[in-house]
Amino acid sequence: MNKASGFTLVELMVVVGIIAIMAVLAFPSFSQQIMQDRVVTTANQLNSVYKFARSEAVKRDSDVKLVVSGKKWQVKAPVDGVETLLREFAISHQGIDVSLVDRTIMSTGEVSLASTILVKDNNEKTTDYYLCVLKSGQNWLAEKSTGCA
Template identity: 35%
Template sequence: MVRREFGFTLIELMVTLVVLGVVLAVAIPSFNDQIRNNKSMTLGSDFIAALNFARTESVKRAARVSICPSINKTTCATATDWAKGWIVFVDSAAADSATTPVIASTPGTILRYWPLTDPEINVAFAAAGTIAAGNVKSGQALVIPATTAVNFVRFSALGTLAKVSNNSTVTFKLHVSNCTGFNTNIVSIGVAGLLSTDYVAC
């Protein structure tokens, strides 16, 4: 009785590996793009949540509440450090327009902390100008007013945006490096403290 052996020949195995390599070469870049795009959109959502939290707390407490970039969870970093994380805190500054926030040492002053450690994250003030309609997801041109770079955003006791350094509005640009499509977030804070979000090309 003849016994048959079942398996792959060397040629069949090599062909299978070549096909698998081609599939992976096509799929992996697309998968990486999707990961970056999802991270970019999540970044925008988290920042909007932080801003809304600060505004809600200012109204609830009838007090000034600010958000600022922070590396150590207790103090504000510089205006170029927004990509390193944020804290929301009760701001003890003497006036809405005070150019320096005041974080008291009393317990409960720091309300929440958002740590950011991803080196691909970019958070900055959006450059003034007009973004062409073709580069905006809504299909409408987006006009961005000038924003003076500051290291905090303050909401008044009424939940309105405190005018600091002549900023009557503040606009941020948030994205992850090498994102694709309309996955850059443009987040604007109006004088009434209300937020608006647009999505533009990376």
């Protein structure tokens, strides 16, 4: 007798069914991870732009302005007597809100006013973040639940 090796159609359908069930169970967790990643990415980009502005103020030995323009945060500094746009932060993901504020970073690295800038996505299942900035210019990211204290 010559017996053929392989899978039957029933065996193949059972495996495909199991994979489909596992995919359906994993999808909510995966989509939540994507939403959380968008909030974290936006907070990190905001932090990066702030650090850039602070380093430029110290490097140039002149005041650098963080200016809110629509939903963008622009880093502006005087170059040859003309206020020039050095870098810009724009929210890259839909559904993310950032409470941007105008600030001036002095040549010493200090800031005109302390700030607590919230990065959120209006979803209770994700963690929102604050960009905490002291008047001294020091900054860090903190989860909304812990705050900037």
